[in-house]
Amino acid sequence: xxxxxxxxxxxxxxxxxxxxxxNLPDGWFDEGFEMTDDERRQFNQEWPQKLFEGGWICATWxxxxxxxGLTTMQGVALAEEFARAKAPMRGDFFGDTLVGPxxxxxxxxxxxxxxxxxxxxxxxxxxxxxxxxxxxxxLASLKTTAVLDGDQWVINGQKVWTTQGHHADYCFLxxxxxxxxxxxxxxxxxxxxxxxxxxxxxxxxQPDGTAEFCEVFFSDAKAPKDNVVGGVNNGWKVANSTLAxxxxxxATTGYRRFEEEYRLMVEAATANGTIDDAGIRQRLMQxxxxxxxxxxxxxxxxxxxxxxxxxxxxxxxxxxxxxxxxEMHKAAMELALDIWGAESMLVxxxxxxxxxxxxGRDKRREGYPVSSMMSAFFFSRSETIWGGTSQIQRNIVxxxxxxxxxxxxxx
Numbered sequence: 109x110x111x112x113x114x115x116x117x118x119x120x121x122x123x124x125x126x127x128x129x130x131n132l133p134d135g136w137f138d139e140g141f142e143m144t145d146d147e148r149r150q151f152n153q154e155w156p157q158k159l160f161e162g163g164w165i166c167a168t169w170x171x172x173x174x175x176x177g178l179t180t181m182q183g184v185a186l187a188e189e190f191a192r193a194k195a196p197m198r199g200d201f202f203g204d205t206l207v208g209p210x211x212x213x214x215x216x217x218x219x220x221x222x223x224x225x226x227x228x229x230x231x232x233x234x235x236x237x238x239x240x241x242x243x244x245x246x247l248a249s250l251k252t253t254a255v256l257d258g259d260q261w262v263i264n265g266q267k268v269w270t271t272q273g274h275h276a277d278y279c280f281l282x283x284x285x286x287x288x289x290x291x292x293x294x295x296x297x298x299x300x301x302x303x304x305x306x307x308x309x310x311x312x313x314q315p316d317g318t319a320e321f322c323e324v325f326f327s328d329a330k331a332p333k334d335n336v337v338g339g340v341n342n343g344w345k346v347a348n349s350t351l352a353x354x355x356x357x358x359a360t361t362g363y364r365r366f367e368e369e370y371r372l373m374v375e376a377a378t379a380n381g382t383i384d385d386a387g388i389r390q391r392l393m394q395x396x397x398x399x400x401x402x403x404x405x406x407x408x409x410x411x412x413x414x415x416x417x418x419x420x421x422x423x424x425x426x427x428x429x430x431x432x433x434x435e436m437h438k439a440a441m442e443l444a445l446d447i448w449g450a451e452s453m454l455v456x457x458x459x460x461x462x463x464x465x466x467x468g469r470d471k472r473r474e475g476y477p478v479s480s481m482m483s484a485f486f487f488s489r490s491e492t493i494w495g496g497t498s499q500i501q502r503n504i505v506x507x508x509x510x511x512x513x514x515x516x517x518x519x
Contacts, residue, residue: 111407117181124164124189131158132195155196156230164190164197165228166204169212173220174228180414191361202234202272203227207280207299210350214297214338223278223299235276235302237267237283237324238347247282248291248344252326254283254298256333261285261298263306263329269494273309273322276302280350281331286341297343297350299335306330314486321490351496362433363403369440370396377447391443398436405429431501434491441488444481452482 113121133151135141143151159165168183169175178186190197198204208227211220226232243250252265263283273279279300286294302309306329311319338346373392377383383392409429445452492498506512 113185114181116179117185120178120182121185121189124186125193127162127164128189128193128195131162132193136195137193159197160229165230166208169208169224169228173212173224180410184410187361191364198230200227200230200233202236202276202280203230203232206236206350207234207278210280210297210337210346213349214346216334218334219299219337226277232278233272233276235270235273235279235322235324236350237270237279237281237300239269240266241268247347248295250282250284250295252281252283253287254281254285254296254331256285259333261300261331261333261335263298263300263326263331265326267324267326268321269312270309270322270324271320273302273324274311274319278302279324280337282343282347285343289341292344294341295343295347296340297337297346298331299337300326300329300331304329318483362406363399366395366399366402366433366437366440369444370399373440373444373447380447380449382447382449388443388447391439391446395436395440395443398432402429402433402436405432428501428505430496431492431498431505434488434495435498438488438492441485445485448481452485 129137133143133147156165163176164186166174167176167186168178168180171177187197204227208224211223215223223232227234237252238247238250240250240252250265252263252267254261254263256262261283263281265283267273267279267281270279279302281298281300282295283298284294285296288294300307302324306327308325308327310323310325312321312323313319314321337343370392373395374383377388377392382388496504503515507514
């Protein structure tokens with residue numbers, strides 16, 4: 109594993125730092141920096157345009173599709189510098205991290221020309237329509253159907269846990285287009301407009317009062333015939349590419365949010381005296397150790413990607429990484445509650461900055477009835493489910509990596 113970065117990446121890092129220093133709000137890097145609600149609202153409105161003008165959204169994409177054509181290591185330096193600055197890096201996660209790269213790999217030229225510009229400019233919002241009430245971990249058993257009627261697909265069915273479904277302009281949807289084919293073979297990947305009759309979105313209220321996850325009901329909803337990505341009945345292969353993009357992001361930066369959580373936990377434990385508890389100290393060090401393992405594994409993933417290495421160790425690392433960090437974070441949030449104690453239930457519990465890094469949320473947003481630290485605790489319970497449950501990840505490791513017998517099917 110080579111930990112040195114090439115000169116071109118380090119030179120590019122200097123360029124990124126200069127741009128961030130110039131474009132982030134005054135005082136951004138000062139200790140205790142705060143924005144009012146109005147200032148944050150204005151920042152959130154203006155930042156995507158600044159990112160687009162700077163060319164930082166999807167900068168690793170080929171230049172002919174609006175990117176900068178960065179090398180892999182330049183892209184790594186870009187992600188690291190934005191993470192260091194704690195600056196938002198993308199216009200729409202689902203657009204530029206999942207469906208955009210999928211279109212680059214599988215999409216037709218017409219699809220790229222139609223959809224990629226909106227992603228690059230942060231103008232189009234996307235959601236992911238994969239999971240169903242009875243088809244989460246066993247995704248290939250999905251029942252939502254699409255039937256071709258002239259030049260339109262007619263879609264019927266239900267999706268669940270659809271993050272940002274109530275805001276999205278489009279959904280990249282897995283749907284069954286051949287009911288007679290084997291379950292993996294009769295699925296298509298279709299780009300479906302969300303703002304139409306026949307699409308109903310219902311928020312699923314979480315314990316913290318938010319409704320980020322949604323149910324989506326399709327009742328004779330329509331999508332153009334040409335919105336199939338990668339060919340009819342080839343959706344399973346296309347979807348696996350999307351899932352690979354989801355699980356392969358931020359190899360060398362994902363650990364940073366956990367390091368910030370660790371710092372805040374130590375700070376709180378020192379302030380309220382729980383640091384004197386030997387059990388608390390032990391659990392803090394366990395968390396710190398696992399963060400460092402996550403960091404090293406990220407570098408191993410990067411090294412494997414740069415060399416094109418695909419041995420069994422690389423496959424095993426990819427299969428275990430998601431399970432590792434999600435279970436690590438779930439335990440860490442339980443530790444956070446033990447450090448804060450009953451104060452965890454207070455609206456103002458948690459960091460003075462008003463946000464808890466593990467939640468990806470800001471408690472100063474309207475409608476948040478509990479502290480953002482408590483929101484992070486609740487959200488951590490879902491992290492072992494979305495993106496592949498820990499149970500399924502263990503089956504993958506056992507069956508595909510270790511060669512163990514398949515899990516017996518019930519009945």
